[in-house]
Amino acid sequence: MSGSTTAAATWFTLRRRTTIYPPEPAGRPGICVVCRGPARPGFARCYQCAQHDLLGRGLLADAVVPISYAVKGTAFAAGLWRYKSWRPPDPAARTALLALLLTFLHDHGRCVWRHAGMPAPGRLAVVPTGAGRPGPHPLLELAAPYLRLPVTGLVIRPGEQGRDPNLDRFSAERTGPGASVLLLDDSWVSGASAQSAAAALKRAGARHVGVVVLGRHVDPADRLSATLAARLAPRGYDPDRCAVHLPSDTMTPDPSGS
Numbered sequence: 001m002s003g004s005t006t007a008a009a010t011w012f013t014l015r016r017r018t019t020i021y022p023p024e025p026a027g028r029p030g031i032c033v034v035c036r037g038p039a040r041p042g043f044a045r046c047y048q049c050a051q052h053d054l055l056g057r058g059l060l061a062d063a064v065v066p067i068s069y070a071v072k073g074t075a076f077a078a079g080l081w082r083y084k085s086w087r088p089p090d091p092a093a094r095t096a097l098l099a100l101l102l103t104f105l106h107d108h109g110r111c112v113w114r115h116a117g118m119p120a121p122g123r124l125a126v127v128p129t130g131a132g133r134p135g136p137h138p139l140l141e142l143a144a145p146y147l148r149l150p151v152t153g154l155v156i157r158p159g160e161q162g163r164d165p166n167l168d169r170f171s172a173e174r175t176g177p178g179a180s181v182l183l184l185d186d187s188w189v190s191g192a193s194a195q196s197a198a199a200a201l202k203r204a205g206a207r208h209v210g211v212v213v214l215g216r217h218v219d220p221a222d223r224l225s226a227t228l229a230a231r232l233a234p235r236g237y238d239p240d241r242c243a244v245h246l247p248s249d250t251m252t253p254d255p256s257g258s
């Protein structure tokens, strides 16, 4: 087998092993155009994403791309917790999430950069976890060796934890002027952490920030989320779809029937 054939076979295997809850297209009524969470009827964005304007629109992420929904109570959502929170962390959850992230970036990284209006990223950052555990963030530890991008450090400023969007929550290392940053987050609940981190990166010199989220949290018990949760089902990872393929790609039937 040639090298490229081996690589193609590896990607094929990784894709087949992966199950996600595919994000709904941004153009669908009731779906937030930013985070793909539930939005009130008639609103393009969810309540939380509209709140993020408080950070200053120019400081928000240029794109937010969830790979999957993380529906509370499912194995996928549990893995997002277990890969970092059990002692020791669950190796199976770590392997599965790393495979998902690398496969997605291989297949859809360019979709993210295009959606963000940015060139391929020159730097990598990870949204710090609120728990303040010592050592590098588990997601950074997992992904950095494979992504091989210089890392821009982000830390929580003492006393600035919280759930609201906050320009001062994080401090970021200088990125160098005009940098394009890939910002990873494991879970998006309100998005306040990720957007506060994006704002910190922009204030530290980044021109573009593209956020890739492993799981966009959905709680079926939440009244606004129930309709969305009811129609979500686990599916095999499909390399031909992602959250930012145009709505027409996913909402109109393919005339060729393929």
Ligand SMILES: [Zn+2]
Residues within 6 Å of the ligand: 032, 033, 034, 035, 036, 037, 045, 046, 047, 048, 049, 050
């Ligand atoms: Zn939203």
Ligand SMILES: [Zn+2]
Residues within 6 Å of the ligand: 107, 108, 111, 240, 241, 242, 243, 244, 245
């Ligand atoms: Zn894509």
